[in-house]
Every structure is written in C-alpha cells, then in structure tokens.
Amino acid sequence: xxxxxxxxxxxxxxxxxxxxxxxxxxxxxxxxxxxxxxxxxxxxxxxxxxxxxxxxxxxxxxxxxxxxxxxxxxxxxxxx
Numbered sequence: 387x388x389x390x391x392x393x394x395x396x397x398x399x400x401x402x403x404x405x406x407x408x409x410x411x412x413x414x415x416x417x418x419x420x421x422x423x424x425x426x427x428x429x430x431x432x433x434x435x436x437x438x439x440x441x442x443x444x445x446x447x448x449x450x451x452x453x454x455x456x457x458x459x460x461x462x463x464x465x466x
Contacts, residue, residue, distance in 0.1 A: 391439035398432030 388443065391436045391443070394432045394436030394439065398429040398436060401429035
C-alpha cells in the first residue's frame with residue numbers, strides 16, 4: 387500500500403509540476419503556454435488518491451498501535 391501511495395503521489399506531482407510552471411510562466415509573460423486541463427485534473431486526482439491512501443494507512447496503524455497498547459495493559463494487569 388505504501389508503494390501504491392508513493393507511486394500515485396510521484397506520478398501526480400510529476401505531471402502537475404510542469405503545468406504549474408507553465409501557468410506561472412503564462413502569468414509572468416502574458417502568453418498562452420499552458421497544457422490542456424485534462425492532464426492537470428488527472429494528476430490532481432492521482433495526488434488526492436495517494437494522500438487518501440496514506441491517511442488510510444496512518445489511521446489503520448494508529449488503531450493497531452492502540453490495540454497493542456490495550457493488550458499490553460491487560461497483560462500488565464494480569465501480572466498483579
């Protein structure tokens with residue numbers, strides 16, 4: 387899952403960064419350089435997908451760490 391999230395983020399940022407650069411160049415020079423918007427929409431969707439996978443994994447591992455803590459606390463109480 388981490389590899390999938392990293393892949394989505396890398397591809398999305400790779401496709402989006404030239405478009406941002408061309409947009410800024412267009413603002414500075416006043417000429418039309420931008421790539422058609424479909425590529426940037428796809429890359430934004432890929433970036434959001436990557437971040438949502440990372441958030442899902444973070445919540446999943448957070449729940450597992452709380453579960454481990456509860457188990458350790460129960461074992462500790464069983465000792466006394």
